[in-house]
Amino acid sequence: MNADTRLRFVLAAMDLFAEKGFQSTSVADILSRTQAHSGSLYHFFPGKQDVLAAVLEAYRDGIEEWLLAPAWEGIDDPIERIFALLGAYRTHLLTSECTYGCPIGSLALELHEPDPAIRDLLAANFANWTGAIQRCLDAAGDRLPATLDRGALAEFILTVMEGAVMQARTYRDIGYFDRSIAMLRGQFDMHFEAARAARVPA
Amino acid sequence: MNADTRLRFVLAAMDLFAEKGFQSTSVADILSRTQAHSGSLYHFFPGKQDVLAAVLEAYRDGIEEWLLAPAWEGIDDPIERIFALLGAYRTHLLTSECTYGCPIGSLALELHEPDPAIRDLLAANFANWTGAIQRCLDAAGDRLPATLDRGALAEFILTVMEGAVMQARTYRDIGYFDRSIAMLRGQFDMHFEAARAARVPA
DNA sequence: AAAGCAGTTGATTGATCATTCAACCAAGGA
């Protein structure tokens, strides 16, 4: 089992799926980018769909190392970590002239009737992401109102990120992303204010 | 120019693109659903892409009649109209077991490098939607803080709707939609409170 | 009636694509 070749397939497919989507990426595209041949790919994967599964597993398993750790370097405050993560998506958009957003989100909307296995992997990616955000929210302690549902807020932050990325990509204008994130920031400020008022009653 | 046949193509393509996406819908799919033949389709449209353009134009031109008017029937309060519109997406999700969300959003993320013409149509659809929302926000007058940017908030509501739909579809669970909308409702309540405090200073 | 035109038919074409397979290679163990 040559893990190196397999990994090259997964990494190439990761790039291509993010760039062109799953359906528009042909097996030939993956082969030409990896300088390999079809039999070799089919030695490791039963079919194209299984390459997608491997890609989604790689995202799922690599979120800490490849997404969170770089975004959070030197940032300790849990709330700032949330916005630093959103900032990472922002720079990703900017460096691609607003064409690449969240690869998981793109795949989630592109695949209308996905295999249960693929859907579970998409869901697991989302759950991993919101899980990390929720740990930040939990770490914020009483800076947020005690009544606030941290899990629901974490899902909401994913909601906002995905929706903001969608609009920025469609308009090819980062302003749409920025304004949605600013709205979210305003909501946080209101939560902080409410929590402060609850802690120090008038 | 037989408008009837052309319209049948557009309506069938609308359904199919919403159901399976643009790329997964073959011209043969459209033909079998319309009981027509390929030459007939290519008589009206230079190519498959132009069918997509016609579909997006239909959505753009039909938003009032097909989306807003039904959702707002019997609802006058501008804020409630916003949540009624979100409710329309909710029932659309529910009646399809969380498989169909927003057709424009799906297409926007599926098409990674769309024609400028297609991208403009996607953007026009989004702009129409947020424009309608913004008119509601404007109509809400001083129930919202004067400092609040109505245009940005309208974009944010689209952001939330699209992100919420994405998660509900991925998890096949309306709860993800509901919780995001509830968060948005909470944000509105905080805005109302802030506006009230500004109107009646302590 | 003749001509012209919008619309339709449906077989055909040529490209693209995922997948298969038989042959081949290299290293390691018996």
Next chain:
DNA sequence: TCCTTGGTTGAATGATCAATCAACTGCTTT
């Protein structure tokens, strides 16, 4: 040395698909 195992090669296959086109229909105009 021979066999096995894991991996590679690349041509071939069969399916699918967007698009074409020449022939045809029926309606309207002259």
